[in-house]
Amino acid sequence: MAKKRKNQTRIEPSMTRRNGLRASAGDRVAGGHASGKRKGGSTKRKAGSGRRKSRSGSARRGLTGFLQRSLYWCFVIGLWVAIGVGALVAYYGAKMPSATTWTVPERPPNVKIVSSDGHTLANRGATGGEALTLSRMSPYIPQAVLAIEDRRFYSHFGVDPIGLARAMTQNVMAGRMVQGGSTLTQQLAKNLFLSPERTIERKVQEVLLAFWLEYNFTKDQILEMYLNRVYFGSGSYGVEAASRRYFKKPARDVNLAQAALLAGLLKAPSRLSPARNPDAAEARAQIVLEAMRDEGFVTDREITTAMTREPTRAKSYWTGAENYGADLVMDRLEALIGGKVTRDLIVDTTIDYRLQQQAEKTIRGAIDHSGTKLNVSQGALVSVDGSGAIRALVGGYDYSVSQYDRATKAKRQPGSAFKPFVYAAALEMGRTPQSVRNDAPIRIGKWTPSNYDEKYRGPVTLSEALSSSLNTIAAQLVMEAGADNVAKTARRLGIESKLQTNASIALGTSEVTLTELTAAYAPFMNGGYKATPHIIKRVRTADGKVLYENTYDNPPRVLRPEIIAMMNGMLVRAVNEGTGRKARLGSHQAAGKTGTSQAFRDALFIGYTAHLTTGVWFGNDDSTPTRKVTGGSMPALAWRSYMEAAHNGSSNARLPGQYNVPSDPSRVAVPMTRPADGVVRRPAGAIGDTPSRQWSGDVAQERTGSTSRRAPPADVGSRNTDETTTLLDIILGN
Template sequence: MEKRGSRRKLAARNDRARRAAADRPQSRWRRWLRRVVVWGGALVLLGVLFLGLAVAFAARSMPTYYQLKATQTAQTIVVRARDGTEIVELGPSFGKWLSSDEIPQVMKDAMVSVEDRRFYSHLGIDPYGLARALYVAVTGDGRVSATSTITQQLARNVFLNSNRSLDRKAREAILAMALESKFTKEQILELYLNKVYFGGGAYGIDSASRKFFSHPATELSTAEAAIIAGLVKAPSRYSPTADVDAAVGRASVVLRLMKEQGRIPPDVTVDPSAVNLKEEKGQNSVRYFTDWALPQLDLLLPETFEPIEVWTTLDVGMQRAATASIKANTPAGAQGAMVSLDRDGAVLALVGGTDYVETSFNRATDALRQPGSSWKLFVYLAALEAGYTPDDRVVDTPVDIGGWKPRNSSGRNAGEINLRTAFAYSINTVAAQLGNEVGFGTVASMARRFGITTPINTYPAMVLGSNEVRLIDMVRAFAAVSDKGHSVEPYGILKVTTADGKLLYQHEKRRQSQLVPDYVAAGITDLLQTAVNTGTGRAAQIGRPVAGKTGTTSSNKDGYFVGFSSGVTTGVWMGRDDNGRVGGLQGGTAPARAFAAYMRYAVKDRPVEEFDTDLKLPEWQLEPDDEYLLGNPDDYYFIDEQGNLIEPGTSGEPRRDPFDEAFDGNGEGQRPRPGAQRPGQAPQPPPRGADGAPQAVGDDFLDQATGADRERAPRPIPTPNVQIIRPQ
């Protein structure tokens, strides 16, 4: 019996063990499920609590509705000419603020349909839209599409930036829910429609309506509302003034969504292509100037977002004349640019192309083009500083510098000429010889000294303008010559004030440095004036003194003229953007004519100024005078009234000297004869004349004695004997 009872107990234990083993995984799974539910619920509660606190804190610190209405989202800049005339207003345009009752319902419906169809039902974020976007991302290409609600967009526009980061999206969501908790749906939509950016500087529907349709937003039609609503996604891409077809296509999408959502009857036909768009007036060339000048505000001003007024150096009349002269003289298919500086560097006019609307690329300040022979300014400056004068004789002859053989445009050589003629007629071979004599590195250093900021190579061809430069830099260099060799710094901003007149910046005159001596500036001005009077720049004459230089590159790809008169320095470039050939384009033709047309207006109210070309050479460069040739009179031997020899520095005691033989035989000579020698001095060969016969005296002494004006011989220019390695 005991054995039978033991077996029953053992079987029962085994049975219980089997049942426990079978139940163990299920119990473990249930325990983990309970833990997940408990802890997950706790975390959700903590998250909701944290989110609620964040939203409550954001709502509490958020500006009031009226403060948000008064907040601008960008800076307005009013640009004024030097006389105070407003020339352009840049930055945002806000139009008139429209209350919710004044905004057409069709405008509200169009915006809600395309940007946030569940706007009236969500709490700032759209969970359904977010879930759908995540599903599409998982099952599609992996990218999460835009899911921002109208409230989130408002939060981003007012409080945040557009960075695509998780942190920014989280803050955007919190601020959106705070907006929903503090303001009504109608208030949020009113803020949004009055603040959202629609492109072209237009903020808000009223500004957009006036810009695109020439009437206030209260008069918007269904098609016009669809066009405006379609701009929010990509203002630049769908702008009616940039791409009408793209704008109409996007508006058609908006209208389809409005019909699908029941906001307009499905049987209503709306044709956005029939909308009358405001004719876009071409922005004039002032924008070339503002594109160059206004970025300088980042360096001149502390960070500020309040509206400002920028007073510039621009002269409205001169700008208009510059624009007209470029348009009238630029060859068909080419572009033209002009920069005009006052004597202190103030930019009076700046034109970067023939049509700003067609292309905003600023060829006056950004384009790098070859200046041709106008670069010879630096070659001749270096030569004048090295000791040449405009009257020095040089020889126009074929040149070979390390295998480089420059030719003149005429194909001929003029032989012996002076420096002034060589410059006036832009003789290439003479410029090459001068550059080789003074050193190509010296020419490059001179260009850098006068304000050329672009890279400069020192290969021999650089003397003919092979380096690419900016037009504004070349004008700066010529302006320094106009100011007698003093440095010039171009500037375009006179002062900056707030809208209520508070001064933020005032231009101060910079210290000038003397770039070259006065006589060098006078010499180069002499050459530049001759180039206009009788040389290649004759088309630039305006009836008063003008100094300047032409420039033409190979195959007529670039035409240059830079010159000055009455304190105004102006440079003109013409050519094709693709660097193609322009038939008949030379610096002395269209560019010089454009220069003259503009300068006649630019200097009409200025007094006529004659150029200072009087060379006051330094002592080391002066021609020898009598004292230099014959010595100081105090050092002379001479004869007193009784015929006695008086030694230098004595009180007059007579003494006979073996050097008496140096005097004329009759004893009446007052100075030693040229060629006479003192005792112990080696015999000197007698001077000889042009025919080789001995002369009693040398030519120099005869010139001095007779006052003969003997023409100077050509100044020799050595032929290089070094091998110059040219680039392959």
């Protein structure tokens, strides 16, 4: 037992033994078989795969945790941003007036100026055009604007988050501002209520106002307000103003290419205006067309047709002679309605659109044809009817270059075109077309008038003297009638400018406007009644209320019928045989008088038929002389061109009075007798021999012809059968 116990002595574990606690391979796997290595190896691989799975799971748990933490912090940051934005909106919103007081500001009043036959001549006002509903404009216009400016207009609520995000992305990628995110509603809010400055406050207020607009108005109403108020460049606000400015047509007639151009201007109206940069405007229009195709508004075929059109090239300013008339309307409008224009108005004018177009064509055509050769740079034309209603008005060669109205504002010497008033005053004193005066050198004080050709013809009738535009005879008649009486006659007929009451008034040295001079001839064609020049027939509001109307149908009589008859007889002869021969009309009886001022600075022809009285002027703004242009040349030819077109389709009508003036009168031999009363009288009806004359322009060219003895026609309305010879007649050898 003792031995056994000895062998069983307990051995304590020691830390110094290297393998005392180390398990062998056999210890790890039961049985200690050799195959344990293979199984152990397999087990080892499985253990390694477990570790990889553990690491993958940890990665997934780490990514999930990161995303969770990111979402959490994004939420926190977003919440604080929302709180900050809300506070910012609340702050700037509190600075705005209460929403209950918000109203859309009234659009600046527009004055629509319409011709007598319904054509819109012009729009005047801050906008330059009237407001239109969507149904009254070309459907291409709203489509083009929506395609390029706000494709989701009908689906967003005033602010377009998708469009804003897209714009921000595009701007970040481009590294600059290339696209805006504002909707049409926001743009309208900015245009209606806010200043153009770019600040956070303005942007916040813009968003709030956009929400308000969307709440209070329909989408169509918002789009209409936008299209009627947005700026399209060159002083044009709204599609109607822009259409007339760039295309000279109403917005309802705009085609696809033109609508694309208008929509393209919205990006930079001043820079892209076709009046300033037509090529850039056209390039932008191409982009708009592609956007319209992308939105399905138009087909490829329509785009191809639109792209083949010529680019629009507009004048740098409003063009068209009708604008001279529109300016005249605005000059007179406030006086007629009794105050400033505070609402939209429609002004019905007396302008005939067809005549207006023909008048502009005539003046431009004459200057284009002969202006350079004759040193003529400007022209004017005014045409009135028997009441003084202005039917056509051209104030210059090109309104887009010069807006100064030479027909109503410029005062020029009328030259011999003033002589009819001298002769009318003499006829009122008892003279007749057969009265004889001596065409010879005369001296009145220090003034010695001479004829155009510096020739003298001896005794001539007043009819021949007026037809030939003899200055010496006109000067004699002024001395007989008195310069004051001549001025009174001219004022009675319609001359309003100040007249110098001296002998030189006979030759038209006092300056007048073409309009007043033309209207003062109208009594000759209407039977002797005052013809007050006027262009406004009626003024009414947009809803039809008439504010002003005048028909000028009760004018005062200014000349007796017998005077009218004699004047018409003489002035018809002036056209048929005298200085106005180039103004003769084929089938209509015409009368008129030429006028040429000193040194050929101004050339005029004033003439009339039973339908119209028309005055034409050519010259230069700086009063430089023309190359010997007389009233019987360029003005007479232009007058005939216009009047022939104006009378196309009109019935033939003779002028009132029909005093028969001989076309080739005999010169009167005047035997002088002195009766017992001491007053020298010339026997009525004394006929003598005279050489006949042929006239070309303002220059008299004598030719010898046969003479005959004939009885004078009856003096229509003359005061007596014998003429009293004045002391001046005796002095001058008359």
